[in-house]
Amino acid sequence: MRSPKKSTIALALSTLPAFLIGACGGNSTDPSGTTASPPVSAMAANSLQAIAYGAPDTSVPAGAGISITMMGQMRALFDLIRKSPDFTQVVMDLGDGSPVHVLDTNTGDKFLPGKLALGLSYILIDMKAKDDPKYADYLATYQKITTAMMQSSGAKYTYANTSWGEYYYLVALNNLNAHGMLNEVFSDAMLTTLQKRLNFCDMFGPDASGATDTCPAAGTAIDVASLNTAQNYYAVSYGIAGLRQKLGWSNPGFSSASDPSFATMGARDALLYTLTKHIRNDSSGGFSDEASNKNSTYYDQARFDRYSTLLIGEVVERTFEMGNQANLTPELKGYLRKSVDLILPQLNTDGQGFNYGRSIGPYGDSAFMEILTAAANAGVLTSNEMQIAYSFIYKAAYRFDNFWYDPSLPTPSVNMWVKGRGTDSYRGKARVMGENFSLLHQYLYVNNWWNKLGFGGKAPMADADFTSYLNGLPHYTLTLYNLPSDSAHPYSAALLTVRDGKRVINLNLSQAPDYNSYTPYYPVPFSDKLMYGTTDLGYALLIPQVSYNGKTYIPVTYYKNLNVQESNGQVVVSFDTTKFRQATKNAPYTTDLDLQAHTVLTFSSGTITRTDTLSSATLTGNVAVETDFTSFADYQNTSASGFNVNYADSAATNYGTTGFDNCSLSNFDTAGGTTNPLSTTPIGQLHSNFACMSTPFTLGAGVSRSFGWTLKYSVSN
CATH class of the missing domain: 2.70.98 (Beta-galactosidase; Chain A, domain 5)
Known part of the structure; x- marks a missing residue:
């Protein structure tokens, strides 16, 4: 299915009046993998880079005020897996008397293979760049795990890896490809398996839970209205389609009984078109209603929470990630600015994010961080807001390392489950390994963007100036x-x-x-x-x-x-x-x-x-x-x-x-x-x-x- 001209998509995506808020930024390209540390002499101890990456060997720089860098945490997880004779028996112990086998097939984390492939790829990319003599050993472990997790057993794969897991895996593949490592890490046979398996088709049509390959036959279009999960998952499928396209992999096409324009779009742009309509139609002012569903009266709807605000940030993030900036319309930028305007009055000196709704905790903090980073890239922040955003994100990273990450646990880990903390059943303790990987990825990914934006190794604004800004916000x-x-x-x-x-x-x-x-x-x-x-x-x-x-x-x-x-x-x-x-x-x-x-x-x-x-x-x-x-x-x-x-x-x-x-x-x-x-x-x-x-x-x-x-x-x- 051929892709439409960019001008056609841009017109299709902006059928309602919208506005563009001019500012600085907006021209960055996707930062793949790990960004090397600036010279030690040029890196402030109180910088985002110091927390995320640290010194050239990823150790904690003097004066950073943390026990371990985020790259250090990722390496520790890799070592935990590598040292186990059987990776399916890897145990994480949070000190509550019930250790978890975090890499067996029964964790309930259907995103785990993708999270693991992405998280561990940061270490491989970093080791390769440094000619680390242990690289071959770590590469062998990576290949052993990823191969086993993609094996099929009869009608099903040994490990489920749906939606977000497919997206995470494709981020890893694109990062490795950007560093010239894709064909070194994955064999041709494995890439063929991944190309077949990493698709968005499981989110469309009948509920495909546990199915293997559900994409229609070549030349058959998918009904865009057949999404079998919440409408915000159009954003996940958009990320998958765009990252497949970036790798040169083909996508199934989409059709719509009510909108013939789908026949002229590639999957990536058809999904962006659908996402835009979701945000436009299921909200007023850009905050997507995450309880919305078809054939529903209004009082069945109207769940507005963290994800209602974050969704547009993820859409913009994905757009830059896949190199689709030409279709980042004024309408979408306007919605993103609405999210910025909602969170700016909530900023604080402790790096805390959302405090209401579901799936908050460390994800409440990182949601603010993702929205502000997307806005910085899209050019919807003023120059002063860029400084404010970076300062808050630094504080959120510092909070992650000193509050959410607990080195005193028997297995050091992010803590959402013990010592009086509780989270949604959706993020149950059996998913502890995956939650470490996805949260660390969010911070490392955001750090790489801010390095691209010219903030690498820089200290945030002085606390007095940051506090002065906060004190000037409306009552x-x-x-x-x-x-x-x-x-x-x-x-x-x-x-x-x-x-x-x-x-x-x-x-x-x-x-x-x-x-x-x-x-x-x-x-x-x-x-x-x-x-x-x-x-x-x-x-x-x-x-x-x-x-x-x-x-x-x-x-x-x-x-x-x-x-x-x-x-x-x-x-x-x-x-x-x-x-x-x-x-x-x-x-x-x-x-x-x-x-x-x-x-x-x-x-x-x-x-x-x-x-x-x-x-x-x-x-x-x-x-x-x-x-x-x-x-x-x-x-x-x-x-x-x-x-x-x-x-x-x-x-x-x-x-x-x-x-x-x-x-x-x-x-x-x-x-x-x-x-x-x-x-x-x-x-x-x-x-x-x-x-x-x-x-x-x-x-x-x-x-x-x-x-x-x-x-x-x-x-x-």
């Missing part, structure tokens, strides 16, 4: 995901970011039908070490949770009448919740409760207050309300009296409630002698819970009842 920023005035979108969805000294507080209003029963999607403020959600679980965290007829209901969607005002240094937010949802994942909408809440949140310096006024014209029978506040404060240093609790060793100093009939303080981190799963947040363990409850009461026409809380916390400027 609050409101980002609307969709416009409440739009008749097709009757509900409010938005992110409010409030800055109080160094503290960043986010209030995310998102419908999230598939996740709204989990605390990270609750309509409550989240802020580092002050208020945080627990992944994949729900309880009455800072919301009026209602018990009615033996079931539990929560106000987690159907937001209307959102209003934000600032007066006398206070930010006042109000909104209405028109129904309460049953507190179970994907609860049927037929179980919604006819209960309304008018909510007012007030943000003052060092204080947040919330009042919920509940009413219903139709409920019969009694309801009861509970609201919990869980704290990072040590339970032993917490004291309660009546409806108030004081904290001695945390950012929170006091919490009190109104409207309830009784409250109780309890130890939250253990339940029955084991760790309470509700207590493990992405950033650490919650220790104490203050639960306040009402006795049962009735609501009816003309009757309402209000419940409230006030949280006080220390302010750092």
Whole structure:
């Protein structure tokens, strides 16, 4: 299938008005593999390069403030594998009494072969460039593992390697090719296998889980609407198609019953075209709705989270990676700028990223980093914003090495699973090896881009200047995901970011039908070490949770009448919740409760207050309300009296409630002698819970009842 002229694709991709934000940057080429370290004398110890690559031998430069470089971490993982007589028996021990066989076939990580091929390729490229005498030994290990992982056993391959895994593998192949190593590392037979297996076809047509090769016969086009997974996976298939094309490999074509233009496009550009329509149609302002699906009414949709903001960054990243900059339209750059504008007000001196929604933790930090890097390459940052972006990314890298990476574990590793931390089941502990590889790749990849952009080995701006910039950011920023005035979108969805000294507080209003029963999607403020959600679980965290007829209901969607005002240094937010949802994942909408809440949140310096006024014209029978506040404060240093609790060793100093009939303080981190799963947040363990409850009461026409809380916390400027 022939590719269209670039002008044709550019026109096809920009059928709606869009804008281009001019700035510096935007002319870099793909940085493949490892960028060599600048001369030691020219590299600042507090530079991104010093953390990612380090000295010429990848050791830690003096004064860098880290225990190991990222290249050092990658080499340690390679050595862990290389020294095992049987790589399928490699064990990583996180010190919780249950070591994991991280490279067997049952990890559940369907991206593992690609992550491993990419991660270990950094070491091969680096060793080859240095004429390292051990290169042949490491190459032999690499070839042994990659060959075994690609072997088929009957109808299936020994290891699954789908979507992201295929993309990661193709990044590795292109990096090796750029360094003239592809045919040295892979035999012709192996490349033939990879060319057949590394495709996007498993994401289209019927669910192809476990299938081997699902691409149609030559000359047969794939229906672009047959994607069998979430729509954001168009971005993964776009990366695969573009990287195959960069290697000179052919792709199946696409067709569409409703759009004949697909017949004139190659796969790469057809997927970019489809991606653009997804972002354009399933959002307002460029933030893709990651719960959107075909034949769905609006209230089934509207999950806005980390990935809604990151997706456009990944699209732009892939575009530069595959050398497709000619089709990076003003519309796409405009969407990318929207993501930049959402995260700039959240920047901080600690390198922390998203604190709400799913798949955060270290990926919340790296998402900011990826968006800012894509924006730097695309030319949508001002020269000052380039300096700000680099400074934040340096701090995120420093945080990764000193917070997320834990050298004290029996097997040093990134830690998302132990010592009070918890993550989504999607990133379960069995995937620990793959998560190390993908996170390290993100930082090494980003470092290589900033080296290309002229920042290699440079120190970030002075902390005083960075802090001065942050102090100059608006007191609050409101980002609307969709416009409440739009008749097709009757509900409010938005992110409010409030800055109080160094503290960043986010209030995310998102419908999230598939996740709204989990605390990270609750309509409550989240802020580092002050208020945080627990992944994949729900309880009455800072919301009026209602018990009615033996079931539990929560106000987690159907937001209307959102209003934000600032007066006398206070930010006042109000909104209405028109129904309460049953507190179970994907609860049927037929179980919604006819209960309304008018909510007012007030943000003052060092204080947040919330009042919920509940009413219903139709409920019969009694309801009861509970609201919990869980704290990072040590339970032993917490004291309660009546409806108030004081904290001695945390950012929170006091919490009190109104409207309830009784409250109780309890130890939250253990339940029955084991760790309470509700207590493990992405950033650490919650220790104490203050639960306040009402006795049962009735609501009816003309009757309402209000419940409230006030949280006080220390302010750092």
